[in-house]
Amino acid sequence: MTTEQPGTPESATSTYVFAVCRQLDPAALSGLAGLAEGFPVRGLCFGSLTAVVQHVPAAEFTEDAWQQRLSDREALEHCARAHHEVVTAAAACGPTAPLALATLYRGDERAREALGADTDRFTAVLERIADHAEWGVKVYLPAATPTPSATAPAAPLPGGDGAPGGAGRAYLERKRGLRQAREHHHDRALQTAEDIDADLTRLATATRRLRPHGPELTGEKHRLQVLNATYLLPAVRAKRLLDSVERLRHRTGAEVEVSGPWVPYSFVGEV
Known part of the structure; x- marks a missing residue:
């Protein structure tokens, strides 16, 4: 089912796509904030499938604006949570294929055209993830x-001149043992x-x-x-x-x- 918003100035908005599904109960999306205040999250039909979409202010969702969000951890987390909330609500109605964060089109018709060109892939994915x-x-x-034995300082060996050499050999043995223990x-x-x-x-x-x-x-x-x-x-x-x-x-x-x-x-x- 598609729920259009009469009178929306398409030139001032972009269409954000959250997911694609086979069936969608509009009531499942009721009350979801999505990513933009004042614009409902809704279904947009293309062929036998439905995209879960929302109009968003075009000026606030440009490529530059998204780059700023990506560099702002708090803003990015807010968008990711909102995106996930919508996808989860849609998935309660049946198999749902989430789209990547920041999937945007210049209006509903452009979204229909682009998504419709990928109908076969969406259909195969939804079939594959059904009941999964x-x-x-x-x-x-x-x-x-x-x-402890690997890190302990080398004990001096008796024998005068032989002690430094013996301590060195003991140190190397401990280092070798430590390396072997790490490898194991x-x-x-x-x-x-x-x-x-x-x-x-x-x-x-x-x-x-x-x-x-x-x-x-x-x-x-x-x-x-x-x-x-x-x-x-x-x-x-x-x-x-x-x-x-x-x-x-x-x-x-x-x-x-x-x-x-x-x-x-x-x-x-x-x-």
């Missing part, structure tokens, strides 16, 4: 720490990540492995993120996923954080 949700999984292990810890972390991912992938329709966040991003030095992945999962397998995660925690000793279910943002670009 996205789940995020992050896995952590304790960060490697040197053993790294190998174990990688294997744990692979084992957990393999278990969860068996439940999923599709998976995406993301780059794990280092301490500079997580701000945590006591634990190491070894897996950062997202899974497209049939809704009926949600409990199996959570049960598997609990079993993996006990089996591997890793910290496993699960988030979801989410609208499948990570999988709408794949057909």
Whole structure:
């Protein structure tokens, strides 16, 4: 269903597109603020599909204006939250393909034209994600720490002139042992990540492995993120996923954080 706004001066507004869906109950969008005050969030039909859109003031949503938002963390977070709120409301009505933040067209007709040209891809994506949700999984292990013997100062050896050489050899041995311990810890972390991912992938329709966040991003030095992945999962397998995660925690000793279910943002670009 399309809900047009009579009398809207299209030259003064752009059409912002949040998502594309197969069916939409207009009541699901009622009261949503979206990204611009005074303009309702609404449906815009193109062929058999419906875009979730909103008029926004064109002057406030230029490319330069978006660049300013991207450099302002608070403004960017506000836009991202508003975008997600609308997408989530639409997804309650059925399969919904979120579009990227800042998807804008010069009016409804231009939006219809551009989206309509991509109807086949949208149809395939919506078919693929029907009755599915996205789940995020992050896995952590304790960060490697040197053993006391590896960091202790080299003890002097008896024997006069031989002592400096002996202390040097002992120091090199400790350094070698420390390096080997780090390598062993790294190998174990990688294997744990692979084992957990393999278990969860068996439940999923599709998976995406993301780059794990280092301490500079997580701000945590006591634990190491070894897996950062997202899974497209049939809704009926949600409990199996959570049960598997609990079993993996006990089996591997890793910290496993699960988030979801989410609208499948990570999988709408794949057909």
